[in-house]
Amino acid sequence: MVVVVPVQWLLKEFNFIKTSVLFGICNLSIVPMRLLASDASEMVNQVVFGEHFEVLEKDKKWSKIRLAFDSYEGFIDNKQYEEISREVYQQLSTEKKNYAGNLIDFITDDRNNLTTIPLGAHLPFYDQNSFKINTTTFLYDGKVCNEILPKPAIIEKAYLFLNVPYLWGGKTPFGIDCSGFTQTVYKLCGHNLLRDAKQQASQGEVLSFIEESEPGDLAFFDNEEGNITHVGIIMNDYNIIHAHGKVRIDKLDHSGIYNVDTQQHSHKLRVIKKMV
Template sequence: MTRHRVSASVVDLLRSPDGPRDRQLLFGDTVRIEETKSGWTRVIADKDGYTGWLRSDQLTADAPATHWITAPATHAYQEADFKSRDLVSLSFGSKIQARTETDRFVETELGYIPKVHTAPMTAKPDDPVEVAQLFLGTPYLWGGNSRFGIDCSGLVQAALLACGLPCPGDSGEQERALGKTVIEGTPAQRGDLLFWKGHVAWVSGDNMLLHANASHMAVVFEPMDQAIHRIMDQGDGPVTAHKRL
């Protein structure tokens, strides 16, 4: 299968051509093409194996990325000057190819990106919770994977992939694939994951969760006890798993 990369800032990965969104891909994400018809292409995402449809014009030939976006979001500017016109916004986790670099900017096909918002592809953080905190206040978006909108599993995946750790795209698969089950009654610690049916949250500290949720419609900190009771009261059931990475 031919490999291409995403050429738009954020792309919906659809269940069928022009159908509902299942997940999203970011600029520079690489995919393998399975099928193309009537301006639509069915792809498999390299980052997690997720399969879906996107518009064919949202893909371009693959080119090795040299840097990735480490700020929550950034802009590409027309010139190496932050007062020049901004051309496109990119989310955390987007992958870019540097043409030239200065002390302040990385020149790319999109324009000039502030160097302070980038890191070489080989540079990886080691604390996924700290990464997830970059998304605080991001609006909730079902199936979202970017700073412009994200859901619970998207938040977990963004943090783990940034740290170089593999992670599926959906919370059900994450519950099965990630970490080891913690014995019931063991106190939760920072970096643990709590799962419910259809939901996942980071443990960010003592009795505190960090998660994207539709009640707050944002990425928020929430006391663990409060979240457990709220989710139960709204009819979504108890915690189904406590996992430790």
């Protein structure tokens, strides 16, 4: 028997309220986004410094948010973001994007507080080594990524993550999953991908054969049920860089990924796609 529970009852039961459209921005290095409103719930994504979002629902401890960058939804702790106005949200959504370009870097605010930020952190309203979140000005003198780079740069950025440990829901040099890896690498090169491998597989142009692919194209892999569960970046000479245990380089053939350590195939090839 299937019991249908009204959404209004669920919101009341967990003390959630529909917001009158609130907006927020991440003012911490890395914030976990969870599947459910609980510290014990699995982390499905991360919100990195400077990312802005819409607040869909809110209770005393948790907010359900939708990221502006890729529309991904999940729950974050209310203590781990700062509210912004609708006007600022819209300005951030249309301004030129600037991202931190070093594996790890430091910023200082106008009270000399020090904060670490990871590769790919957003730098809102960046201008001449400074940027702002509401009334707080931050100083940053590190490398900035803010251009659409040629396709070979995708491989160059991918190498920055080599040997980073795998982390479900992760998208930073401290831990990353397969689609977080491809999304972040493409973002640093000025291209937008959706968050999950299955979502990314809905983008781009299908290529019929591996021989048609170029370094920087994406290869997608499915499980026994036919669901796309993995993605990696194609390199030269039938190699692929992907997050599996860690960000690693393996061989790619018509069957899938051939693990150079175990000497076995680890993933079954489903489709190859050209994104840029």
